Amino acid sequence: MKIEITARQPFFLSSVINSHGWADLPSFKKTEGGAELSYIFRMSNQQLAKLTISSIPGGVSVDYQDDIQPSLAAEITSAVTWMLALNDDFTEFYERAKNEPKLSHVEENAQGRLLRSQTLFEDTIKTILTTNTSWSGTIRMTETLVTKFGEPYPASDGDFSFPSPRQIATSHELTLRNKARLGYRAPYILDLAKQVDAGDFDLEGLKSPEISSKEVFKQLVSIKGVGNYAAANLMMLLGHYEYLPIDSWALKLVSEKFFNGEPIGSNEVEEVFAPWGEWKGLAYWLWNWSED
DNA sequence: GGTAGACCTGGACGC
DNA sequence: GCGTCCAGGTCTACC
Numbered sequence: 040m041k042i043e044i045t046a047r048q049p050f051f052l053s054s055v056i057n058s059h060g061w062a063d064l065p066s067f068k069k070t071e072g073g074a075e076l077s078y079i080f081r082m083s084n085q086q087l088a089k090l091t092i093s094s095i096p097g098g099v100s101v102d103y104q105d106d107i108q109p110s111l112a113a114e115i116t117s118a119v120t121w122m123l124a125l126n127d128d129f130t131e132f133y134e135r136a137k138n139e140p141k142l143s144h145v146e147e148n149a150q151g152r153l154l155r156s157q158t159l160f161e162d163t164i165k166t167i168l169t170t171n172t173s174w175s176g177t178i179r180m181t182e183t184l185v186t187k188f189g190e191p192y193p194a195s196d197g198d199f200s201f202p203s204p205r206q207i208a209t210s211h212e213l214t215l216r217n218k219a220r221l222g223y224r225a226p227y228i229l230d231l232a233k234q235v236d237a238g239d240f241d242l243e244g245l246k247s248p249e250i251s252s253k254e255v256f257k258q259l260v261s262i263k264g265v266g267n268y269a270a271a272n273l274m275m276l277l278g279h280y281e282y283l284p285i286d287s288w289a290l291k292l293v294s295e296k297f298f299n300g301e302p303i304g305s306n307e308v309e310e311v312f313a314p315w316g317e318w319k320g321l322a323y324w325l326w327n328w329s330e331d
Numbered sequence: 332g333g334t335a336g337a338c339c340t341g342g343a344c345g346c
Numbered sequence: 347g348c349g350t351c352c353a354g355g356t357c358t359a360c361c
Contacts, residue, residue: 171355176340222339227356266356287354 040105042112045098046125049149052076052094055123059324061154063178064165065185066201079192079200080118080157082111087192087200092119099123104194121246124152127278132318141327150325155276159242160235161201166272167224167231167264183219207232227264245277252279267305271320280320283308292328 056062056076062069066079075093080103082088091102101119120126129151136142145151156162168180188206189199207215207228215225234240240262245255255277259270267285274282283289285305293308294300312319 167356169355171338171353172340173342173354175342176354179341216339220340223337223356224339264356268355 040107040109040112041100041102042116043095043098043100044116044119044125046123047128048097049146050098050125050152051149052092052099052123054149055152055154058150058153060174060177061156061162061165064181065199066189067154067156068198077198078122078157079189079198080115081190081200081203082107083114084111087190088115089192089195089198090115090119092123098125118157122155122157124155124278127152129321132280132321135315135318136322136325139322142322142325144327145325151321153276153324156201158201159245159273159277160204160231162276163231163242163259163262163265163273164201164207164228166269166276167227168221169272170224170264170266170269180219180221180224184215184221187218204232204236208236224264227262230263252281255279256282275320275324281317282320283312283323284320285309289323296328 053074056069056073061067062073062076068077069075070077070091071093075091077089077091080088080090086107088103088107092099093102094100099119101115103115107115129146132151133146136145156165164184165177165181168184169177172180184207185199185201188202188210190202190206192198192200210229212225212229215221215229219225221228231240231242235242244250245258252274256270256274256279259265259273260267265273269284271282271284274280275284283305285308289308290303290305293311294303297311298307308323309319312323315322
């Protein structure tokens with residue numbers, strides 16, 4: 040089956056796929072040389088659907104298997120619209136970026152949308168798995184978590200859904216440590232899964248535009264294993280771009296380009312991007328760090 | 332409020 | 347092949 044969804048323009052699917060590393064982590068998979076994206080999607084009735092997302096004029100087309108009830112198409116449309124930020128408006132950011140040579144490329148490339156997973160739970164777990172490790176470590180831990188604790192998509196070999204809160208919550212810390220090699224992150228992830236599964240923490244509710252940025256950030260840093268960097272990263276994914284995900288790489292780049300390589304802290308990074316106000320996270324993320 | 336040390340893993344490196 | 351060191355954020359205890 041196939042549905043077509045329009046996107047607010049400008050829009051390039053490839054810009055979303057390559058917006059950050061998420062497309063390299065399951066249950067995403069790049070296809071057609073990175074021009075398309077697939078994702079193992081869990082429907083509200085718990086059935087798995089393999090979505091293949093490709094570009095069409097004005098938006099995207101989403102292919103999935105025929106045994107999905109037609110009435111569930113709206114659910115897929117809504118989810119894909121969220122995951123690809125199809126309705127998000129970057130007009131103001133583009134207007135400001137026109138006057139900054141280091142950002143003059145963003146509108147013509149339709150940059151700004153950051154690829155999201157189906158749930159904030161999945162994005163939060165993945166973000167915790169980016170902390171205090173290399174990117175190859177993040178990929179390894181995510182792949183192991185998905186293949187050991189996720190659900191295999193029946194009609195394919197090797198595709199799994201991202202584990203639900205319950206699938207992780209019913210596991211054990213030692214299992215997560217030893218089977219998924221999550222190390223000290225295991226108790227954090229288990230604790231979050233248990234809270235979400237029990238309904239004690241409405242993580243998905245943080246997607247609501249009704250909640251202030253400050254409150255969303257406060258809730259995110261209350262999660263064990265989510266510090267300032269991880270929370271800021273999640274804020275960006277949620278469309279709150281006034282937060283800067285300052286990691287060691289950010290400190291290195293900003294030090295080299297703005298402070299002659301002198302040691303700096305997060306205050307200096309904030310200071311450099313402060314003029315971008317509510318867009319400073321995106322300004323940092325999309326900044327052209329090459330020499331000219 | 333600021334800081335030091337522990338946490339855990341994989342990769343790089345020297346022997 | 348083995349041992350050692352290091353990088354990567356967050357938490358906790360301590361000042």
